[in-house]
Amino acid sequence: MAEATFRLYMATSLDGYVADAEGGIDWLNDYETGVDYGTEAFMAEVDTLIMGRATFDQVMGFGGWPYAGKRVFVLTSRPIPDAPQGVEGTSDLAGLIAELREDGAQVWIVGGPAAVEGCRAMGAMDTVELFVMPVLLGAGIPLFAGEADALGLHLVSVDAYETGAVALKYEVE
Numbered sequence: 001m002a003e004a005t006f007r008l009y010m011a012t013s014l015d016g017y018v019a020d021a022e023g024g025i026d027w028l029n030d031y032e033t034g035v036d037y038g039t040e041a042f043m044a045e046v047d048t049l050i051m052g053r054a055t056f057d058q059v060m061g062f063g064g065w066p067y068a069g070k071r072v073f074v075l076t077s078r079p080i081p082d083a084p085q086g087v088e089g090t091s092d093l094a095g096l097i098a099e100l101r102e103d104g105a106q107v108w109i110v111g112g113p114a115a116v117e118g119c120r121a122m123g124a125m126d127t128v129e130l131f132v133m134p135v136l137l138g139a140g141i142p143l144f145a146g147e148a149d150a151l152g153l154h155l156v157s158v159d160a161y162e163t164g165a166v167a168l169k170y171e172v173e
Contacts, residue, residue, distance in 0.1 A: 001104040002104040002106070003070075003099055003104060004101040004102075004103065004104050004105050004106070004107065005106055005107065005126045005127070006097075006100075006107045006109055006119060006124040006125050006126050006127075007046065007106075007107065007108055007109065007125075007126060007127045007129060008109045008116060008119070008125055008127065008128045008129065008130075009042060009109070009110075009117075009129040010110075010130060010131070010143065011028055011031075011130070011132075011133055011165075012130055012131070012132055012133065012143050013027070013129040013132075013133055013135050013136060013137045013140070014132055014134060014135060014136055015136045015137060015138065015142055016142050016144070017139070017140035017141060017142055017143070018111060018113065018140070018141055018142070018143045018165055019112075019140050019141040019151055020137055020139070020140045020141075021137075021139040021140050023058070023140075023141060024109055025058070026147070027133075027135060027137065028133065030135070031133055031163045031165055033162075033163055035161050035162060035163055035165075037131060037161065037165070037167065038167070039093065039127065039144075040151055042108075042129075043070075045106060045134075046070070046106045046107065046108040047070060047071060047099060047105060047106050047107075048070065048071045048072075048073070048105040048106065048107045048108070048163070049067055049070055049071070049072045049073070049107070049108045049110050050072075050073050050075065050096070050107060050108070050109050050110065050115055051072065051074055051075070051110035051111060051112070051115055052074070052075050052076075052092075052111060052112040052113075052114050052115040052118065053074055053075060053076035053078065053089075054112055055110055055112045055115070056072075056074045056076070056080070056087075064160070065084040067084075067086070068084070068085070068086070069086070070086060071086050071088075071105075072084075072086055072087045072088070073087075073088055073089075073090055073096055074087060074088070074089045074090070075089075075090065075093060075115050075118070076089045076090075076125070077091045083171065091107060093115075093118045093119070093122065094122060095101065096170065097119070097122055097124045101124075107123075107124075110124065111143075112141065112144040113141060113143060113144065113146070114145075114146075116143065116144065117145065117146035117148055118129075119145050119148075120148050120151060121146070121148050121149075122146075124153070125172055126170075126171065126172055127156075127169065127170065127171055127172065128153060128168075128172065129167070129169045129170075130143075130167070130168045130169040131165050131167050132165065132166045132167075132168060133163075133164075133165050134163075134164035134165065145148045151172060152172070152173035153170035153171065153172060153173060154170060154171045154172075154173050155168070155169075156169040156170060157169045
């Protein structure tokens with residue numbers, strides 16, 4: 001069985017926000033220009049997603065479930081009516097992480113910030129893969145919003161795109 005990996009893979013503004021002040025991500029539309037950011041290859045490498053409830057609700061509002069065939073765990077204490085196949089709610093992040101490690105899961109930590117911070121605090125973050133978009137939002141929802149211990153990172157790669165976006169891949173030390 002493969003060893004489990006937990007990967008944070010997310011776009012952020014240059015000033016560190018994953019959503020604008022209203023919680024929207026429409027600002028990312030400016031970078032959907034047909035450029036291959038490697039998302040399809042990334043999705044082929046993961047089998048499980050962890051996301052917060054607000055992120056889940058936002059994705060459901062896009063129309064059509066984009067994660068068919070993947071296991072998706074939504075961090076929530078509320079029921080998830082009409083959840084797509086493969087979606088399960090849980091409020092036990094520690095138990096979920098232990099289960100996924102035992103299963104050898106290849107996990108994408110989707111977000112939002114509370115889910116990211118929870119995984120980070122529990123040592124369930126093996127790589128940090130950020131797409132830094134060339135925009136300063138000035139306010140919004142920060143990627144790293146909690147107070148957690150420092151996390152050492154080792155730079156693995158940097159890729160620049162014609163849109164001005166920069167992909168940074170780090171391994172957690």
